Amino acid sequence: MKVLAFSHSMDLALELVSAGRELGDVSLLVTSDQEGRINEVKGAKEVLLCKGLDSGDQEGLVELISGLASDYEVVLLASDRRGRELVGQVAHRLGASSAVDVSSLSVEDGKLVVERMTFGGKAIAVEEMSLPAVISVQKGKFKPPEEGEPSVREVSAPSIERRVEVIERKEKPKVGVPLDKAEIVVAVGRGFRKKEDLKLAYELADVLGGVVGATRPVAADLKWMEEEVWIGISGVRIAPKLLIVVGASGQQQFAAGIMDSKVVVAVNTDSKAPIFEQADYGVVMDLYEFLPVLTKKLKEIKGG
Amino acid sequence: MDIAVLVKQSLDVQELRVDQDTGKIYIEDAPTKAGDIELNATEEAVRLKEKLGGKAIAIMLSTGGASGKRQKEAREALTRVLAMGLDGAVLIMGEGAEKGDTYVIAKALAEEIRDKFGLVLAAEGSEDNFSGLLPARLAAELGWPYVAYATAIEVEGDHVKVTRSLEDFEEVVRVKFPAVISVTQEINKPRVPKLVEIVKAKKKPLDQKDFSPPVEPKLTIRELKVPKVERKQIVIEGDVEEAAEKLIQALKEEGVL
Numbered sequence: 001m002k003v004l005a006f007s008h009s010m011d012l013a014l015e016l017v018s019a020g021r022e023l024g025d026v027s028l029l030v031t032s033d034q035e036g037r038i039n040e041v042k043g044a045k046e047v048l049l050c051k052g053l054d055s056g057d058q059e060g061l062v063e064l065i066s067g068l069a070s071d072y073e074v075v076l077l078a079s080d081r082r083g084r085e086l087v088g089q090v091a092h093r094l095g096a097s098s099a100v101d102v103s104s105l106s107v108e109d110g111k112l113v114v115e116r117m118t119f120g121g122k123a124i125a126v127e128e129m130s131l132p133a134v135i136s137v138q139k140g141k142f143k144p145p146e147e148g149e150p151s152v153r154e155v156s157a158p159s160i161e162r163r164v165e166v167i168e169r170k171e172k173p174k175v176g177v178p179l180d181k182a183e184i185v186v187a188v189g190r191g192f193r194k195k196e197d198l199k200l201a202y203e204l205a206d207v208l209g210g211v212v213g214a215t216r217p218v219a220a221d222l223k224w225m226e227e228e229v230w231i232g233i234s235g236v237r238i239a240p241k242l243l244i245v246v247g248a249s250g251q252q253q254f255a256a257g258i259m260d261s262k263v264v265v266a267v268n269t270d271s272k273a274p275i276f277e278q279a280d281y282g283v284v285m286d287l288y289e290f291l292p293v294l295t296k297k298l299k300e301i302k303g304g
Numbered sequence: 305m306d307i308a309v310l311v312k313q314s315l316d317v318q319e320l321r322v323d324q325d326t327g328k329i330y331i332e333d334a335p336t337k338a339g340d341i342e343l344n345a346t347e348e349a350v351r352l353k354e355k356l357g358g359k360a361i362a363i364m365l366s367t368g369g370a371s372g373k374r375q376k377e378a379r380e381a382l383t384r385v386l387a388m389g390l391d392g393a394v395l396i397m398g399e400g401a402e403k404g405d406t407y408v409i410a411k412a413l414a415e416e417i418r419d420k421f422g423l424v425l426a427a428e429g430s431e432d433n434f435s436g437l438l439p440a441r442l443a444a445e446l447g448w449p450y451v452a453y454a455t456a457i458e459v460e461g462d463h464v465k466v467t468r469s470l471e472d473f474e475e476v477v478r479v480k481f482p483a484v485i486s487v488t489q490e491i492n493k494p495r496v497p498k499l500v501e502i503v504k505a506k507k508k509p510l511d512q513k514d515f516s517p518p519v520e521p522k523l524t525i526r527e528l529k530v531p532k533v534e535r536k537q538i539v540i541e542g543d544v545e546e547a548a549e550k551l552i553q554a555l556k557e558e559g560v561l
Contacts, residue, residue: 059449081470085452088440092410097522100435113526118433120317123329126527163449163483167465168476184560208561220490227469227490233434234341234489242560252317259533263558265551271539280536281554283547294548301552301561 001107001131004029004069005044006086007078008055010037014144016076017044019137021145022105023074023112028150029065031055038152043145052157056166061086063158066093069132074112079136091134099127100136120233121256139180140239172228177211178236179229184210185240187231187258190217191247191268191287195224200291201246207298213238215248232257247287250275267291305422305481306358309349310413310439311385311393313366313378314339314431327530336368338381339431343388343494345487348457349425350389350495355459356423362386362393363416365409365515367401379510387497387505398515405521410441412518418446423464424484428453436486443484451479452486 001024007013013028020026025045030038032051041047048068053060065086069075075090077083079101091098102114103124112129116138129135179185186205192198198212205212212229219230231238232253239260246267248254255278258264266279267287276282283290313336320334349360362385368374375397382393394416404412417424424446426439436452443450455474456467463480469488479485497505538554540547555561 062444081453084436085440085450088406088410088435088437089444089450091437092407092441092444095407095522098406098435098437098441099523100437117531118528119315119320119329120432120434121531122317122320122322124529124531125525126529128524128526130522163480164451165478166475167478170474170476172473216489221493228471234429242555242558259531263555263560264535265555276539277537278533278535280538280558281551282537282539283551284539285544285547289544290547293544294551297548297552298561 001074002072003027003074003076004065004072005076006061006065007080008082009078009080010034010040012078012080012083012139014040014042015139015142016078016137017041018142018145019105020074020076023107027072029068029155041150043148044150046151046153048155049152050155050157056169057162058082058085059160059162059164060158062089062093063160064155065090067158068155069094069134073131073133075132075134077134077136079138083136087134087136094132094134096132096134097129098134099129101138102135103138103141105135105137117256120252121259122252139237173226179211179213179231179238180236182211182238182240184208184242185213185231185238185244185261186210187213187215187243187245187248188218189215189246189248192218195222197288198224200287200295204244204291204295204298207295207302208242210240210242215251215254245275245279246291248275249273250278305356306420307349307353307356307360307423307425308417308421309342309345309360309362309385309390310424310426310442311338311342311346311362311364311381312427312430312438313364313368313374313381314433317432322530324530324532329528329530336374336377336381337431338384339427341427341429341431341487341489343385344489344491345425345427346385346388346390347492347494348487351492352423352457352459353391358422359391360389361421362390363396363413364393365396365401365404365413367404367409369402370397370399382510383502383505384497386508386510387502388495390508392509392511395510395512396515397512400517401515403521403524404517405523406435406437406441407522408517408519410438410445412515413438413442414445415518417442422481424448426484426486428486428488439484439486446482446484448482448484449479450484451477454485454487455490457485457487457491
């Protein structure tokens with residue numbers, strides 16, 4: 001199978017090359033703003049360099065990828081927001097099948113078979129896709145290949161009338177270690193009565209060398225924390241070594257975002273909260289009593 | 305100009321029961337509802353329709369089959385968004401709709417939307433599947449521009465200014481009508497309808513149509529599996545001091561401290 005791959009993020013693009021190699025030869029599309037990192041691309045058959053298009057131009061990308069795709073059976077994109085935005089548009093232009101956020105892909109009896117999470121993490125759908133297919137690949141599932149120099153071929157940019165005009169772009173404030181890369185995460189929920197009380201979570205995270213994330217109500221409704229630290233299916237999906245969930249009930253949208261965590265601890269006053277079913281260790285206690293003691297004891301160990 | 309709001313009859317995943325041991329997923333038993341983010345799309349449509357001077361209509365193409373239960377639930381979901389201030393609803397339902405993938409559904413919805421609406425609002429993802437594919441496909445089918453992940457929408461004459469939230473930055477784009485826009489939960493706080501509004505909503509026009517797939521699907525679901533998430537579920541007992549010590553001990557043994 002011939003595979004065309006593209007991501008706005010060069011790091012994710014390298015993962016796509018690896019995913020694509022499960023199916024066949026991979027051509028990676030690289031836009032003008034990514035040209036500086038072209039020598040990091042290993043394992044692809046070729047790099048298609050488009051010097052006339054910036055990755056910020058979504059309409060241009062739909063046009064370019066749809067045009068190039070006629071030579072390929074599979075188009076792989078990343079599962080970040082802009083990647084997912086492209087999937088449906090490119091697929092429909094091609095009359096292709098589509099799937100997002102797939103965790104595995106294989107060919108069985110000439111059929112493309114993918115797996116992806118559905119029902120808020122309660123099920124995995126195994127889907128048979130007709131060809132051509134446009135797929136976005138779940139982040140972090142494939143390691144970038146380390147060897148194999150691709151050839152480079154230039155492709156020309158499409159000329160189309162743009163109907164969406166980007167008038168402003170504002171960098172979001174950086175939140176330190178991104179949640180999806182953190183080894184230790186303390187996740188806070190509605191059990192905290194006011195914003196100032198979150199310091200109990202920050203103190204715990206500090207002594208563990210971890211970062212603090214939040215459930216949707218804390219991040220989006222109460223606006224106590226930045227949206228970037230919202231854990232869940234429409235927020236960030238995390239995979240730390242240790243996750244301590246404090247004062248969160250464990251709604252399905254949140255649960256789906258923490259499934260890949262290695263060890264999960266839950267602290268909640270309500271022994272019937274669903275979070276305890278999603279945890280390895282449960283502490284049925286008032287976080288206001290438990291956290292200060294836990295933090296103090298951890299400090300003693302780490303200090304001595 | 306009229307606005308179409310896409311409302312999906314989603315499984316209520318919170319209520320969906322799965323059996324870890326047998327791998328059975330009780331789909332038929334689970335209730336369905338309009339997705340939470342679709343309430344945000346509805347709220348935004350109600351706000352925008354005053355500025356655009358037209359109607360806002362909910363459109364639902366149900367893929368839940370045509371059983372009496374699902375039909376009742378679909379109408380309830382639509383009553384909910386009508387009570388928030390939409391002017392009418394279209395419900396498209398029928399046998400065979402269960403097999404429809406996003407390719408089929410987008411084709412069918414486009415027939416309902418083309419020539420009738422100038423703006424389509426949708427959720428960035430549905431409650432139960434969260435792929436976000438449908439609005440993107442619909443835009444492509446209609447030949448309209450698509451802007452996803454809106455956190456603010458302002459009407460400015462013959463175009464809209466949309467603020468959208470991406471991972472590393474926020475982007476403000478200007479897009480001309482007609483257009484398809486998907487929204488996130490941050491865009492607004494959906495109003496909670498009063499009882500009188502719910503009563504009135506039941507009298508608003510709800511146009512039910514039969515669905516017959518216009519094309520064959522491109523994708524089939526071979527199997528639904530229950531993921532094996534094996535958590536130890538150990539409850540740490542004792543007073544505060546003991547519990548903290550036991551937890552630390554356990555985490556040391558896990559090798560995560």
